[in-house]
Amino acid sequence: MIEFIKEHKKKVVINLIILAVLIIACVLYADYVKKHRIIKRTYVYGDKNQDISVTIKPRGLSSDTWIKDVDGDIYNACIYEAVIVNNTENPIEHWVLTINPEKLMYLNNAWCGKIEIVQKDKSQTLDLRNLEGVDIELDHKILAGDLLIPIKKGERFIYYPDGEVHEYPIESKVGDETKSVTIGFIIYYQGSDSYSFEDFSVDYEIARSLKNDILYRIINIAILLWVVILISIAVIDVKMDIAKKRFNRDAQIIEQSLTVLTQFIDAKDSYTKGHSIRVATYSEMLAKEIGFSEDACKNVYYIALMHDCGKMYVSDEVLKKTAKLTNEEFEEIKSHTTRGAQMLTDFTSLDGITDGAMYHHERYDGKGYPQGKVGEEIPLIGRIICVADSFDAMNSERCYRKALSASKIISEIEVNKGKQFDPRIAEAMLKLIREGKVTFAVDDVKRNN
Known part of the structure; x- marks a missing residue:
């Protein structure tokens, strides 16, 4: 439980x-997009450009074409429309249309923007709808009251x-509905063939919108998901806090x-008062020393208590x-291991609790009881409690002897490595002694005096 809480944190x-x-x-990224929000691109006739599509063709109404005969010269007139469609989810902030005629034509009018006309050796920008008071510097002529500005192949006009x-x-498209703009202009030309425009380009600027930026969307979706995760974790935290309090x-309890139960057990013999708690404490320390988790150490403590x-x-x-026990009396003493295991059979909330009671008097060399198990056959919890129990027995006064000295206890542990004790656990106890984590009763008495 403790490890789970730490891992959760x-x-x-x-x-x-x-x-x-x-x-x-x-x-x-939002700052980057803001600084680089305008993307400049160019559409050229014939490009398979998915951002915009452009068409220039006659408007198509019956009144949109006519002929003028001036002193025998025949001029065809036609109203053309240029349609620029925005196929993107971002607005086209600005655009400019450049038309390069394939043959001679005369520009008469255009709406609603201004036209820059570039002739061979001169250029001028005009609002052809309003020329009052304007000095036209370009080559031009007036045909029956109409202004005609010639533009030849190699020259151009810019809208x-x-x-x-x-x-x-x-505007950007909405769903499948695209947005567009339409402009118009009137041209005159001579000859029987219709006039077509197949050499033009559009310079345009796309204004990137964060809401339509794929990467920005992905980042925001990721943030949203992580917020949901954190909210879930917060809910779990509340439940974990409740569970932790309940667990504690x-x-x-x-x-x-x-x-309390061990106090009843220890009360049977005044010389072993506190023995079970001390053995449990030493066992927990040994478990920690040999690498048990915090939860596992606490379980070792509970098992050793019993x-x-x-x-x-x-x-x-x-x-x-206080006198020497008879064979029958020693068998009765030895029976506390099996009787304890039987007593704890139904105590299923702690794994290994029956092993702690049953095997803490087994010896590593196989000469212990009740089953004479050898080495690794003895459950680890039994080997841990064996060392802790023996240390407390040597470090405590009994009805038949005084507590052993520190040097004697250390010597007994050293001598019995691989005999009575698991060598690894015996060494762990000696390490605890060397580090001062475990003290001796005799030394404590001297200090108190």
């Missing part, structure tokens, strides 16, 4: 870091749209219940006897 921190990175990336009449910007309360519960079935006379 790590995930929270990681997700917060990821969210922060995504937000920073979003802000930086600048009028924003006041909404020729720009061209349950653990406290278990520990207090087991402690290692001697079978002594409740041993008579007080035998437990407190």
